[in-house]
Amino acid sequence: MSAEFPQSQRLFEQARSLMPGGVNSPVRAWQSVGLNPRLIVRGQGARVYDADGCAYLDYLASWGPLILGHAHPEVVAAVQEAAAAGTSFGASTPGEVELARLLTQAVPTLELVRLVTSGTEACMSALRLARAATGRSRLIKFDGCYHGHADSFLVAAGSGVLTQGIPGSPGVPPEIAGLTLSLPYNDLEAVRGAVQRYPGEIAALIVEPVAGNMGVAPPQPGFLQGLRDICDAAGIILIFDEVITGFRVGWGGAQALYAVRPDLTCLGKIIGGGLPVGAYGGRRDLMERMAPSGPVYQAGTLSGNPVAVAAGRATLAALQDGKAYNLLEERAAWLESELTGLARSRGLPLCLNRVGSMLTLFFTAGPVHNLEDAKKSDLAAFTRFFQGMLAQGVYLPPSQFEAWFISLAHTEPDLEATAAAARKVLAG
Numbered sequence: 087m088s089a090e091f092p093q094s095q096r097l098f099e100q101a102r103s104l105m106p107g108g109v110n111s112p113v114r115a116w117q118s119v120g121l122n123p124r125l126i127v128r129g130q131g132a133r134v135y136d137a138d139g140c141a142y143l144d145y146l147a148s149w150g151p152l153i154l155g156h157a158h159p160e161v162v163a164a165v166q167e168a169a170a171a172g173t174s175f176g177a178s179t180p181g182e183v184e185l186a187r188l189l190t191q192a193v194p195t196l197e198l199v200r201l202v203t204s205g206t207e208a209c210m211s212a213l214r215l216a217r218a219a220t221g222r223s224r225l226i227k228f229d230g231c232y233h234g235h236a237d238s239f240l241v242a243a244g245s246g247v248l249t250q251g252i253p254g255s256p257g258v259p260p261e262i263a264g265l266t267l268s269l270p271y272n273d274l275e276a277v278r279g280a281v282q283r284y285p286g287e288i289a290a291l292i293v294e295p296v297a298g299n300m301g302v303a304p305p306q307p308g309f310l311q312g313l314r315d316i317c318d319a320a321g322i323i324l325i326f327d328e329v330i331t332g333f334r335v336g337w338g339g340a341q342a343l344y345a346v347r348p349d350l351t352c353l354g355k356i357i358g359g360g361l362p363v364g365a366y367g368g369r370r371d372l373m374e375r376m377a378p379s380g381p382v383y384q385a386g387t388l389s390g391n392p393v394a395v396a397a398g399r400a401t402l403a404a405l406q407d408g409k410a411y412n413l414l415e416e417r418a419a420w421l422e423s424e425l426t427g428l429a430r431s432r433g434l435p436l437c438l439n440r441v442g443s444m445l446t447l448f449f450t451a452g453p454v455h456n457l458e459d460a461k462k463s464d465l466a467a468f469t470r471f472f473q474g475m476l477a478q479g480v481y482l483p484p485s486q487f488e489a490w491f492i493s494l495a496h497t498e499p500d501l502e503a504t505a506a507a508a509r510k511v512l513a514g
């Protein structure tokens with residue numbers, strides 16, 4: 087590690103002696119970008135500050151939740167007020183009812199919703215419900231999509247699993263992994279083939295309606311509706327994992343943007359405003375199978391935690407006025423056109439995929455429609471870019487296979503500074 091960052095160095099050395107790899111989630115270790123991580127002590131607006139006092143324009147946004155930026159005053163005030171009234175009761179609170187109301191109004195397919203504490207829990211629970219409702223065991227997912235770290239999903243998964251080059255995970259029994267069929271994203275023929283191969287055996291199909299964990303790969307026209315049609319014909323429960331896209335690509339999520347109705351939806355990230363909240367919900371007849379209305383069990387001491395729920399409500403309130411998504415679109419489109427213009431003028435083999443305020447600059451000429459395409463990226467070139475941008479004060483996700491997130495706190499001058507940094511780094 088560079089001696090220029092002595093505090094991060096000292097703290098990370100301590101961390102390594104205390105936690106596996108020095109981190110509490112593998113993607114934070116920066117292993118694939120040839121550096122040790124900077125430890126972050128503070129965030130404000132579009133910036134984070136490391137332990138050595140350096141400021142960075144932040145496009146990680148805590149991996150997606152911080153659509154308002156760091157320490158947004160209304161979120162901070164809501165958290166302070168909720169914490170002062172008691173941090174956890176293990177009993178129902180009015181705030182949970184309000185968040186559930188907001189979610190069900192914003193996402194009409196959520197006829198009933200259950201709050202949990204993470205996206206992993208949301209996806210794991212939705213899958214259990216689909217298996218219970220259908221009496222079937224198999225699952226279809228897509229290569230490079232990531233639905234949290236529950237056993238059934240760690241098959242050809244994206245995000246940190248992909249970044250680390252681990253195809254699955256030791257500890258997942260082969261009997262469980264064998265029930266998961268992982269197929270190429272955006273390939274309806276592959277889905278039809280799998281459904282024909284296992285008639286009456288597939289409980290659920292789970293998809294990120296905009297893939298974000300192999301880097302951003304938008305659904306091709308007709309892909310999501312095609313999945314809906316296949317699931318309808320075969321009695322398969324269609325689950326949209328909107329943990330990233332929910333309230334990111336628009337109010338109502340990707341299902342509103344693409345006008346396709348899943349049976350179940352998983353949420354997380356933005357709905358907790360930077361605190362731990364997940365949710366799953368959907369068709370009433372399915373959700374009523376969950377305990378205590380029905381026999382399918384799922385529970386949590388901190389589910390619907392009052393402080394986390396307060397952060398989520400404050401975040402959604404700030405997004406609700408309709409202007410927020412126009413502004414995000416405008417700013418993200420500007421950055422896209424600067425970066426693609428730069429690539430074109432320099433003749434660089436780059437491909438930028440963007441949906442709303444989530445984007446990835448792939449170091450390949452593209453197009454990138456699926457994991458195989460994403461893997462054509464020049465990872466050494468990405469690493470040089472990541473390191474160069476960091477040196478220019480721009481903090482990107484430390485992997486080619488992740489999404490950058492633009493927040494409402496990113497001002498026009500911030501984006502201009504980002505484009506200027508990219509110009510400099512790509513020229514070098």
Ligand code: HOZ
Pocket residue numbers: 111112113114149232245246298299488
């Ligand atoms: N979904 C996040 C990355 N794409 C997960 C972050 C983590 O694993 O810590």
